[in-house]
Amino acid sequence: MESFERARLDAYFGKITSRFRPEERPSSLLVTHLLPERPSFVRAVAATSHLRAVLPKPKSIAPPAQREIESIAQCDPLTRDLFTDPDQALGYLESRAAGEPMVLLDVGGYFAPTLNALRDRFSGTILGVVEDTENGHKRYADLDKPCPIVSVARSPLKDPEDFLVGQSVVFSTEALMRSRGDILHGRAALVIGFGKLGSSIARLLHAKGVQVTVYDIDPIRRTQALSQGFTVARDRDTALHNAGLVLCATGAVSLRSEDFSALRNGAYVATVTSSEDELDLAGLPAVYQRTRDGEHVTRYQTTGHYFYLLNGGNAVNFLHGASVGPFIFLVQAEILAAIRMLTRGDLPGGMHEVSAADRAVIADTWLTYFNR
Structure with a gap:
């Protein structure tokens, strides 16, 4: 990022934080992708809260940003296990912010398994959670009587990001296929999941002349x-067998262990999130041998059957920076607005959204700085 771009970004977040800074700053823990542009957002979080630790998503860390x-x-290692066991999760929170009012800023529902236990046992106060993804939104929505959850996953301010993430997924998938001498054209594609990301991926593949189911x-x-003109699979196994490219975009388990044997020979498999969320690779029969077949391409082979897994089953677009340009700053600003919402302490337990009025302020501010 050029120095003038960094200055403009810092000015934008300065304007946003002045608009949404809470009267009393809570403490916070921040789960985030550490992409090259992320330090400006982290500074903004630190300006609106007492940022006790950053927990980088392990598959998306740019060393200069870290x-x-x-x-x-403080940067701490992040795993799903950290917040799976209530005692371990509580010990971590107590080590970082004992006795303090706390906001948890999440990407993917990491805090969900032990959230209710943390709410009841933490020496401070869990004011609530801000969640950024559809996958995490679903995990928190399934909880029984949780604390307040402000989700930005379904915000209209996230629509540009979702569209551009879809573009980056298709770009990275094609780049890896071309690294092996293959191309998209002539290879039928199956998109599993037709939410915001899945629908974006399907439209972009179709625009490239790919037959999409x-x-x-x-x-x-x-x-x-x-x-919208797509073929819709009636039978999932048949669709898997016919596809030369399978793109998983559900945020849940798209392919179970028994599904892999249904893949046609030579099929490519790619996902938009982590392998632990989308793929049951642990259940894949041991008869499959794994060999590296080019950079970031793994060949799975057994007698009479083989397929290719891209980027180890993790979000393929992070191989090329996963950039969505300045549109990501819309969502990050909404997260800052959500911190103020939780700090007021007047939200009941359950799912909430940032108000339309606050979203309009964010969009108007963003246009001032980035509509150039």
């Missing part, structure tokens, strides 16, 4: 896909 963020706040467990989304 080094810069380590000068701002969609599968989604939600009948409403299946009708939406059909209305």
Whole structure:
């Protein structure tokens, strides 16, 4: 990022934080992707809260960004296990912010398994959670009587990001295929999941002349896909067998262990999130041998059957920076607005959204700085 771009970004976040700074700053823990542009957002979080630790998503860490963020706040390693066991999760929170009012800033529902236990046992106060992803939104929505959860996953300010993430997924998938001498054209694609990301991926593949089939467990989304001109799979196994490219975009388990044997020979598999969320690789029969077949491409082979897994099953677009340009700053600003919402302490337990009025302020501010 050029120095003038960094200055403009810092000025933008300065304007946002002045608008949404809470009267009393809570403490916070921040789960985030450490992409190259992320330090400015982390500084903004530190300006609106007492940032006790940053927990970088392990598959998306840019070392220069991490080094810069380590000068701002404590960086701790992040795993799903950290917040799976209530005693371990509680011990971690107590070590970082004992007795303090706390906001948890999440990407993917990491705090969900032990959230209710933390709320009841933490020496401070869990004011609530801000969640950034559809996957995490679903995990928190399934909780029984949680503390307040402000989700930005379904915000209209996130629509540009979702569209551009879809573009980056298709770009990275094609780049890896081309590294092996293959191309998208002539290879039927199956998109599993027709939410914001899945629908974006399907449209972009179609625009490239790829024959696209969609599968989604939600009948409403299946009708939406059909209305947009896509073939909708009636039988999931047949769709898997016919596809030369499978893109998983559900945020849940798209391919179970028994599904891999249904893949056609030579099929490519890519995901938009982490392998632990989308793929049951641990259940894949041991008869499959794994060999590296080019950079970031793994060949799975057994007698009479083989397929290719891109980026180890993790979000393929992070191989090329996963950049969505300045549109990501819309969502980050909404997260800052959500911190103020939780700090007021007047929200009941359950799911909430940032107000339309606050979103309009964010969009107007963003346009002032980035509509150039």
